[in-house]
Amino acid sequence: MYTERAAPEAHGVLWRNTVSGGPYRVLPDGCLDLIWEGAEVIVAGPDTGPYLGDSEGAVFTGLRLASGVGPRVLGVPARELTDRRVPLADLWGGAEARRLAERLAATDAPGRILAAVAAARLAEAGPADPVIGEALAGLGAGDPVRLIAARAGLSERHLHRRCLDAFGYGLKTLSRIRRMGRAVSLVAAGIPLADVAFRAGYADQAHLSREVKALTGVPASAFKPTG
Template structure:
């Protein structure tokens, strides 16, 4: 079972996944970074360029993660997105080991009174045991978003995302932002993990999958989202997701 809720104070979406049976889950690229608590370990999933198959099963229990909005993960994690592209790394490889050990201890602690320990100036609320990992990850991300750090939010991110949502070509996005395409490419690498053209393909593919799951005809999706035709839609989805669009609905 998969569920998610918005976590705007943490810069993204909190999600939980509890597989009912062993198998593989197909994770589609989305231009985002995730901070994940699974199997007693904290991991960071970087922005993917193609779909990733992840082993899952009830023996691992519930996985809890924060999926940061595009451009937000580097601010929380303190690492440019392109350094994590197509990678899964332990959080301890990015942050001081002592900090990660303390956080891991808090995440594994079952006593409710320990979970009320003051984590940040903004997060001191009491939480139930079942909610503890998600609440603690949200508090951590919120605190790091508020605090000065090595990477700050890039002001061009909202404008770039708005341009892509409106179907603007890369050159138009760059011109409107006041940068050359090469300058914009470098900034997008740091914020999203890849250049604007790749990000545009990935966001368009995800929008197509969402429409397909809502029952829209594939030919209509192709026209709505901006593909040349249904064949173009099919090629792009297969290239990025590894399977036909019909397999994702």
């Protein structure tokens, strides 16, 4: 069973997942997560493909940080965490990570503590990079990367480097991942694939099929509702 709720103070989403069906698949979403596994906190970096897990019976509590927020909370560039799962102790040191784990183990609301810790670190980190905010706004508006770079007064290569630090990959990859997320949501809502392709911004249904398979490891039809 999976549940989630907004955590605006941490610019993220708190979630809880009880794995009861054996192997599971986590789709890329352009975000970094802090995950409490009951013994330690794990950092899940931004994925470029599906993450396959197998922890039947496990209960996970996580904080999914919005795109670009994770590096400010963790203190490391996102590019160092792309497609990786690492213990928080590797990033913050054993003592600090251990203190956090002790707090999480002693509470029945670990998500609240994760959000509070992330919010405190964001406050210490200072203002966000305005270029990253402009890049996300441009991406949301469907602007081409060259236009986003020009508005920021940067070359495309320089913008790409800034995005690697903030997101773990460039804007084109982040755009593909976000479009895939929209498509999967539409498929799961029962929308026909041809309509999904048009509404999510793919050239055609074949393009949708290739992109979803490349980013999730399964065909788009796998996300159709059952029953």
